[in-house]
Amino acid sequence: MRIDHHPVLGDRQAGRLVTITVDGEQLLAVEGEPIAAALLAHGRRFFRRTPKRHEPRGLFCGIGRCTDCIMTVDGVPNVRTCVTPVRAGMVITSNCREEGGDGPI
Numbered sequence: 001m002r003i004d005h006h007p008v009l010g011d012r013q014a015g016r017l018v019t020i021t022v023d024g025e026q027l028l029a030v031e032g033e034p035i036a037a038a039l040l041a042h043g044r045r046f047f048r049r050t051p052k053r054h055e056p057r058g059l060f061c062g063i064g065r066c067t068d069c070i071m072t073v074d075g076v077p078n079v080r081t082c083v084t085p086v087r088a089g090m091v092i093t094s095n096c097r098e099e100g101g102d103g104p105i
Contacts, residue, residue: 018088035081035092036062036069047071047081048095071095 005011015030022039029038036059039047046056047069060068064083072093073079081092 018086020086020088020090020092022092023094029086031088032085035071035073035079035084035086035090037082038086039081046094 015032017028018031019026020029020035020038021027022042022044027038027042029035029041036047040059044058046058048057048071049055050057057068059082060066062082064080067078067080069081070078071081072095073081073084074091077095
């Protein structure tokens with residue numbers, strides 16, 4: 001779900017839809033929007049698990065400071081998805097298996 005009409009910010013401009021792959025599943029996303037926003041629009045609230053206690057983490061600060069939203073993007077680990085724009089063909093994986101979790105959230 002995306003906010004198309006906002007009382008203060010106005011209407012959202014329609015962007016070009018592109019396909020990204022997240023944990024093996026293909027999703028449509030708006031090119032240029034943050035990866036985290038695309039995931040939230042598809043109902044994905046958790047992006048990784050903590051290394052020690054394997055607790056789920058997702059979007060928290062939304063400005064690239066807290067690292068709760070880090071994922072592996074195109075083979076690069078620990079990418080802050082809240083400030084990384086979507087590009088066509090991106091391959092994104094949650095950092096669950098690598099951190100001892102039980103697979104994608």
